[in-house]
Amino acid sequence: MLELSLHILDIVENSTRAGAKTVYITIIEDTIRDVLSVEIKDDGSGMSQDILEKVSDPFYTTKTVRKVGLGIPMLVQAAEGTDGKFRIESKGGEGTIVAAEFKFSHIDRQPLGDIISTLVTLIAGNTDVDFIYRHQHNDRVFILDTRDVKREIEDVPINHPDILLFIRQHIEEGLKEIRAEV
Amino acid sequence: MAKLTIADLKKIKEKVQSETALREGGQRAKVTVHMGTCGIAAGARAVMDSLMNEIAEAGVSDVMVTTSGCAGMCSKEPMVTVELIGQEPIIYGTMDANKMRQVFKRHVQLGEVQTMFAMARG
Numbered sequence: 001m002l003e004l005s006l007h008i009l010d011i012v013e014n015s016t017r018a019g020a021k022t023v024y025i026t027i028i029e030d031t032i033r034d035v036l037s038v039e040i041k042d043d044g045s046g047m048s049q050d051i052l053e054k055v056s057d058p059f060y061t062t063k064t065v066r067k068v069g070l071g072i073p074m075l076v077q078a079a080e081g082t083d084g085k086f087r088i089e090s091k092g093g094e095g096t097i098v099a100a101e102f103k104f105s106h107i108d109r110q111p112l113g114d115i116i117s118t119l120v121t122l123i124a125g126n127t128d129v130d131f132i133y134r135h136q137h138n139d140r141v142f143i144l145d146t147r148d149v150k151r152e153i154e155d156v157p158i159n160h161p162d163i164l165l166f167i168r169q170h171i172e173e174g175l176k177e178i179r180a181e182v
Numbered sequence: 183m184a185k186l187t188i189a190d191l192k193k194i195k196e197k198v199q200s201e202t203a204l205r206e207g208g209q210r211a212k213v214t215v216h217m218g219t220c221g222i223a224a225g226a227r228a229v230m231d232s233l234m235n236e237i238a239e240a241g242v243s244d245v246m247v248t249t250s251g252c253a254g255m256c257s258k259e260p261m262v263t264v265e266l267i268g269q270e271p272i273i274y275g276t277m278d279a280n281k282m283r284q285v286f287k288r289h290v291q292l293g294e295v296q297t298m299f300a301m302a303r304g
Contacts, residue, residue: 001222001223006222006223006227009217009222009227010217010219010222013217013218013222013249013251017251063251063252066252066254066256069219070219070220070223071219114227117227117228117230117231118227120234121215121217121227121231121249124230124234124247124248124249125215125217125230125247125248125249126249149191152188152191152192152195153191153194153195153198154195154199155199156194156195156198156199159246159247159248160198160243161234161237161238161241161242161243162194162197162198162238162243163191163194163195163198164234164238165238166186166190166191166194169186170186173186
């Protein structure tokens with residue numbers, strides 16, 4: 001995987017498969033401290049301590065259809081390759097936090113990539129999960145909370161093509177705003 | 183472009199509600215894009231983008247889109263399952279944006295299974 005938004009899609013799919021109802025996705029681009037950080041926090045089933053110790057091992061997976069689990073190891077590698085950090089915290093029954101920090105200016109830092117498609121894919125594919133996306137660029141912040149969208153659209157499903165198009169355009173504008181040079 | 187507001191969202195909601203009231207509710211087809219680590223690494227998100235584009239372009243609202251995890255055939259990713267109501271699900275393998283467009287136009291819209299990309303039934 002060559003862009004951070006694909007890692008995010010993959011890690012959040014873990015959350016939804018762990019039965020999460022609410023997932024917080026937080027991205028901070030801090031060009032002054034030269035850090036890009038990504039945090040995914042869910043209220044899914046969580047993991048016990050001994051499973052947690054094994055998740056960075058590519059030959060560990062809870063899946064039965066194959067013998068490798070590459071999602072987390074690939075994110076670890078992407079972060080550590082930029083002098084960054086990786087952190088995972090979890091508690092059985094409470095949820096999981098996955099966080100990765102990258103050196104923003106590092107030559108090997110993957111681009112964030114198409115984060116909008118990642119979010120729209122997650123929203124379309126997991127209509128019963130609420131996503132709170134917070135994207136900070138230096139001192140400016142964009143927030144998308146699908147609970148607000150769902151409240152407004154009432155009985156219209158959030159994966160209706162018109163709603164997804166609205167969400168896509170809404171994020172596009174929001175990100176353009178926070179990234180604009182002053 | 184003008185800033186999108188809650189009022190815009192309300193307008194979309196009202197339009198969708200009035201359209202669905204005219205039609206018998208319910209879904210005609212379900213399309214699942216497999217989104218495991220393997221699928222994502224092989225380009226499943228671009229397939230999903232293509233699918234959502236086609237749906238928006240065709241202006242249909244009775245096709246449900248969803249995602250699933252890895253099914254164990256990682257070398258055939260990106261995979262897509264198309265299920266038309268009352269018919270066997272068809273699994274397509276090694277998909278890309280163009281193949282997805284063809285499968286949507288031919289299979290989802292016209293009911294013609296695209297056997298050149300199909301891997302399995304069920």
